[in-house]
Amino acid sequence: MDPVIVVGAGPVGLALSLALAAQKVPSVVLDEGSGAEEPRPARTAVLRPDTAALVAALGCTTLREEGARWTGWRSMRRKQLMRQIPLGGDDRSSPTHLPQHELARGLRAAIAGQALVRMVPGCRLDSLEQDARGVTVHTKGTETTWWRGSHLVGCDGARSTVRKLLDIRFPGRTAVERHAVAALRAELPWPGEAMLHRSPPWRGGGAEVSARPLRHGAWRLDWLLPARGELVTPDALVARLRDTLAGWCGATPPYDLLDTGVYTLHHRLARRWRVGRAFLAGDAAHLLGAVGTQGLDEGLRDVGNLAWKLAEDWHHGASETLLDSYQAERRTAVAARLRAADQSLAVVRGGGGLRTYMPGSARGQDALLADGHLGHGALGAPPSYPRSPLAPPRAEGQTSVGTPSGAPAADVWLTAPDGTTGHLRERLGQGRLLVVLVAPGTGVWDRRHWMTxxxxxxxxxxxxxxxxxxxxxxxxxxxxxxxHTVLLVRPDGHLVTAFAGVRPAELYAAADAVRGGPRTQTSEQTSDDHTVNIN
Structure with missing residues (x-):
C-alpha cells in the first residue's frame, strides 16, 4: 500500500505525519527546505490546551522544555488596568507560548524515531495527477522523480503549490492587520503574565502593544501598526521598544534584543479543501490571525480532524461521507472563526460594522481581545461540529449531558479495563472511538469486581x-x-452522543454514523493486509 504524501514540513505537515504514524499509516514528507530550522525568536506560536495536548501526544517534548505557560492575563487602557484574569499556569488551563522553530525542532525529533515517516528535503513539487486509487506527483531538486501515494495533503503554506495545481481559489482580505514585533530578554513588572495595552500614554506606543512571556526570561512584544503604512526601520523599531519599556518600567531597563520583524496578517479561506484524494491543511487552506486568533492552532485542529479519517480509509476503505466530512467540519469552523474576527475588528478598531448594534465599551472591547488571545468564545475556543455529516440520527435512548453533541468532550479522568488511568485527551489520536461509562464509585471499588x-x-x-x-x-x-450514562467520543475528542444506559443497537448505529456509513470498498482489509513501501 502506498504511503500518504505530505507536502510541506512546517509544524502542520510534521504533526500530520506523526498523527498518521500513530495510527500505523506511513507517509512521505516532501520538504522544499533544507530540513533545518532557521532560529527566529520573534516568530512564535501560541497553542491552546487542546492543540498543546495533541502536540504532546505525538511525542513532541519541546512544549515541556521550551514552552511558557502563562500564569495570568491583564489588559490596560492608557494608565488604567481594565481586566486581570488569573490562569492556572499549567497545560490544562493556560496557553503555551514558544518559538515556532523550537516547535518544529521538537516535531522533527519525534519523527527521527518514527520508522513510518520518511523526510525528503530539498525537493519542489511541480506536477500532480490523480486516479481512483491514488495520487502521483513529480518533484525537482534533490529527488527529481515521481512519487506515488494513497492520498496527498498540501501543508505547504500560504503560497501552496498543491492548492495551485488543484486549481482551488483562495479568496479573502489582504492586510487585515500589520504588526512590528520584537523578541527580547528583560525583566517586566508582571512576570509570567501576558498583557495587552491599548492606547498607551507615551510617544511611539501606537494604538496597541502586547507583551507575551516566553521561557528563559524572554518576551515577545507586538505593536499594532496601520494596515498600510510607511516602512518600519530597525532604528524606529528600537526607539519604539525603548519607549515602551520605559513606559511600563518607569525607565528603560537592561534588555537583550534577540530578534525583530514586521508582519502583515491576511484573512483567506480556500474554496475547497478536498479534490479527490488530495486535501489541504493549515495555511494552505486558511489564513487568519487578527485580534489574537492563532492560525497554527487551526492548522493543528485540521491535523486532528483529518488524520483519523485518512487512517480509516488507508486501512479499510472509507465512505465518501467520511472523507467529505473533513471539509464540511473544518472549513465551516474556520469560516465562522474568520467571520467572528472580522466582526470583532469592526468593534475594536472602529469603522462601523457591528458598532451600529454593539456600542462597544472599552471593557467590552477588551473582553473580545482577551477571548482571541486566550482561546475563549467565538474567537478562540475549540470548535464544535453540531451539524456534522457524521452526526448520528436521533435515537430514543439519547440523553443530554454538559457537553453538546459535536463539541469537544470534557477532559475527565478515566480508568481503562487494564487498570491504567489518565485524562481523556491522553487517549486521543489513536484512531479509536472512546466509549465512556459514567460509574460513580469505581475509583474506590476494586477493579476486579466492577469489571464483571x-x-x-x-x-x-x-x-x-x-x-x-x-x-x-x-x-x-x-x-x-x-x-450509567454511556458517552461515545470520536478519535479527535468530539462528543458524538450520550445514552441513558447500555443500548447496543443504538450505540452501533451512532458508531456507524461516525464512520460515514458503510465503506465503499467491497472487501474490508485490515492493516495486516497491506504491504507498506515508503522508499
Whole structure:
C-alpha cells in the first residue's frame, strides 16, 4: 500500500505525519527546505490546551522544555488596568507560548524515531495527477522523480503549490492587520503574565502593544501598526521598544534584543479543501490571525480532524461521507472563526460594522481581545461540529449531558479495563472511538469486581461489536451526566452522543454514523493486509 504524501514540513505537515504514524499509516514528507530550522525568536506560536495536548501526544517534548505557560492575563487602557484574569499556569488551563522553530525542532525529533515517516528535503513539487486509487506527483531538486501515494495533503503554506495545481481559489482580505514585533530578554513588572495595552500614554506606543512571556526570561512584544503604512526601520523599531519599556518600567531597563520583524496578517479561506484524494491543511487552506486568533492552532485542529479519517480509509476503505466530512467540519469552523474576527475588528478598531448594534465599551472591547488571545468564545475556543455529516440520527435512548453533541468532550479522568488511568485527551489520536461509562464509585471499588458487575459485561460485548475500533473506559463523573450514562467520543475528542444506559443497537448505529456509513470498498482489509513501501 502506498504511503500518504505530505507536502510541506512546517509544524502542520510534521504533526500530520506523526498523527498518521500513530495510527500505523506511513507517509512521505516532501520538504522544499533544507530540513533545518532557521532560529527566529520573534516568530512564535501560541497553542491552546487542546492543540498543546495533541502536540504532546505525538511525542513532541519541546512544549515541556521550551514552552511558557502563562500564569495570568491583564489588559490596560492608557494608565488604567481594565481586566486581570488569573490562569492556572499549567497545560490544562493556560496557553503555551514558544518559538515556532523550537516547535518544529521538537516535531522533527519525534519523527527521527518514527520508522513510518520518511523526510525528503530539498525537493519542489511541480506536477500532480490523480486516479481512483491514488495520487502521483513529480518533484525537482534533490529527488527529481515521481512519487506515488494513497492520498496527498498540501501543508505547504500560504503560497501552496498543491492548492495551485488543484486549481482551488483562495479568496479573502489582504492586510487585515500589520504588526512590528520584537523578541527580547528583560525583566517586566508582571512576570509570567501576558498583557495587552491599548492606547498607551507615551510617544511611539501606537494604538496597541502586547507583551507575551516566553521561557528563559524572554518576551515577545507586538505593536499594532496601520494596515498600510510607511516602512518600519530597525532604528524606529528600537526607539519604539525603548519607549515602551520605559513606559511600563518607569525607565528603560537592561534588555537583550534577540530578534525583530514586521508582519502583515491576511484573512483567506480556500474554496475547497478536498479534490479527490488530495486535501489541504493549515495555511494552505486558511489564513487568519487578527485580534489574537492563532492560525497554527487551526492548522493543528485540521491535523486532528483529518488524520483519523485518512487512517480509516488507508486501512479499510472509507465512505465518501467520511472523507467529505473533513471539509464540511473544518472549513465551516474556520469560516465562522474568520467571520467572528472580522466582526470583532469592526468593534475594536472602529469603522462601523457591528458598532451600529454593539456600542462597544472599552471593557467590552477588551473582553473580545482577551477571548482571541486566550482561546475563549467565538474567537478562540475549540470548535464544535453540531451539524456534522457524521452526526448520528436521533435515537430514543439519547440523553443530554454538559457537553453538546459535536463539541469537544470534557477532559475527565478515566480508568481503562487494564487498570491504567489518565485524562481523556491522553487517549486521543489513536484512531479509536472512546466509549465512556459514567460509574460513580469505581475509583474506590476494586477493579476486579466492577469489571464483571452491573452493566459492564454487556457494555464490553457491545463495544467489541462496533464497526470501528473502540476502547472502553470508565469515569467517576462527567459534567451533567447521571450514573450509567454511556458517552461515545470520536478519535479527535468530539462528543458524538450520550445514552441513558447500555443500548447496543443504538450505540452501533451512532458508531456507524461516525464512520460515514458503510465503506465503499467491497472487501474490508485490515492493516495486516497491506504491504507498506515508503522508499
Amino acid at each position: 458487575a452491573g452493566v459492564m459485561p454487556r457494555l464490553a460485548a457491545a463495544v467489541k461489536g462496533l464497526p470501528l475500533r473502540a476502547e472502553l473506559l470508565v469515569t467517576e463523573a462527567y459534567p451533567g451526566a447521571s450514573a
